[in-house]
Amino acid sequence: MGKDFDRIIDRSKSLAIKYARRKAVFGREDILPMWVADMDFATPDFVLDALRQRLDHPVLGYTLRPKSFYEAYKAWAKKRYSWHLDLEWLTFSPGVVAALALAILSYTDQGDKVVIQPPVYPPFFETVKGLDRELVLNPLKRLPDGRYIMDFDDLKKKIDAKTRLIIISNPHNPVGRAWTADELRQLAEIALDNNLLIVSDDIHADFVYKNYKYVPIASLSPEIAKISITATSPSKTFNIPGLSTSVVIIPAKELRDRYNEKLHAAHLWLGNIFGNIAFEQVYNNGEEWLDDLLDYLEQNVDYTVQFINENIPSIKVWRPEATFLLWLDFSGTGLTHGQIKDKLVNEARVGFNDGLTFGKQGEYFFRMNIAAPRAVVKEALERLKSVFG
Ligand SMILES: Cc1ncc(COP(=O)(O)O)c(C=O)c1O
Incomplete structure (x- = not known):
């Protein structure tokens, strides 16, 4: 179960920042959150089991x-x-x-x-x-x-x-x-x-x-x-x-x-x-779990890069060597940074990190976190395509 990376887990009621701060950061709740750099995958079972075992002792x-x-x-x-x-x-x-x-x-x-x-x-x-x-x-x-x-x-x-x-x-x-x-x-x-x-x-x-x-x-x-x-x-x-x-x-x-x-x-x-x-x-004990995770993430990266290259030529993406974060360049859209941001939030309804928060070099850039079940990544990409494709 812990390695079922396709499993969609509802985090919206767990106070996860990625979900709970959607309104505060993007101005609306109904966006697909692909910003804060944590993953939408379950923590490995062997970790959860060890934590439960500690709870058998009543003094913390x-x-x-x-x-x-x-x-x-x-x-x-x-x-x-x-x-x-x-x-x-x-x-x-x-x-x-x-x-x-x-x-x-x-x-x-x-x-x-x-x-x-x-x-x-x-x-x-x-x-x-x-x-x-x-x-x-x-x-x-x-x-x-x-x-x-x-x-x-x-x-x-x-x-x-x-x-x-x-x-x-x-x-x-x-x-x-x-x-x-x-x-x-x-x-x-x-x-x-x-x-x-x-x-x-x-x-x-x-x-x-x-x-x-x-x-x-x-x-x-x-x-x-x-x-x-x-x-x-x-x-x-x-x-x-x-x-x-x-x-x-x-x-x-x-x-x-x-x-x-x-x-x-x-x-x-x-x-x-x-x-x-x-x-x-x-x-x-985490090597096997991590190797499986890396295979899954690499497939998400490949899928995303290929999808953008084939369907959204106005967005440029460089395939990262590392991290589950994609640094998307929207300068080819001909829009201002503010217009791109508005379209991402209010038309595509995806929550990416604003490139300008990473310094002024981030103008026209937005950061997409692909550490999510593939179905969620696909949904985000379809939304992007419908607005920028
Ligand atoms: C480069 C980098 N450093 C540090 C952190 C956060 O680390 P911590 O939560 O341990 O302070 C992040 C989280 O996104 C990160 O990307």
Whole structure:
């Protein structure tokens, strides 16, 4: 049952944000929600069973996170990414965005500069600005075929004495790149030359399609590991973001100590019992489920890309190397961004993320989440075709 990805589950009464905030975000309830980056699939049965089993014990008090929690991630990183970790490098965060915030607090002062690479996940902007650090934009370059690359020349020009760290998204949300070892190495060399730390948000690490690879930047060399902070989580991979349980990998002891000080100062180290259990379960037992999920998602990606190419020539889509997010380019419609948005919501009645929330590079773009039963994806595409085809 847990692997029946075609099963349509009614989430509308579960307060799922993707559903419950339709009116607030789109102005109407009757849209097909394909925005917030969680999946419309059931959490795996073996996870739900383990959580139920914990409920047989009637006390849900303060509870330790066992060593086996970190061992589970260490084993997963070795199996899935050939990344060999020391157990002591691993620490905790409730969420990946919380880890980015803690890293900013740990390694920068107010007024210091933090680099991000738009178009990128909106909290990157909000977290840096909200903590009173100066945001420096190093936009990705879009090639004519729709593929994005990092702009290293621009990055070098923008670094000055106040620039302390760069936050990257690997694989990148929303452009779907799984950065190559070569690209990451070039970035790391610039960071090493300029005393920059690299904070890598790798929450989409497990969604890499055939012929591509997730490369953890810290795995490239011991020297690069020493300037890197990697935050990741099983929350996307196994559809458990509501359990708020993530892991942070900081090989350099001095950087790890500073991070842990802030983690403890904010009293965020504790986590929750259910997150601890699910985390260990998925990393110990989740490979088969994930491989089936990846097959299903890749078919959704193929179906969507082919459908758009054949039926909606005014929309351009680049096939992502990773993530379940498609970055759709509507510039060929000849409409303004506002007109496209209005048509998506009020005529097609689909809820996609507005590209402009990812930075001004997102003008004419909307992000579609295809992690849904195929019938739902097909319905969204038919609606798109009826308005833009
Ligand atoms: C790149 C990226 N980072 C972080 C998150 C959220 O992570 P968390 O809920 O663990 O803070 C998301 C969710 O969409 C994401 O896409």
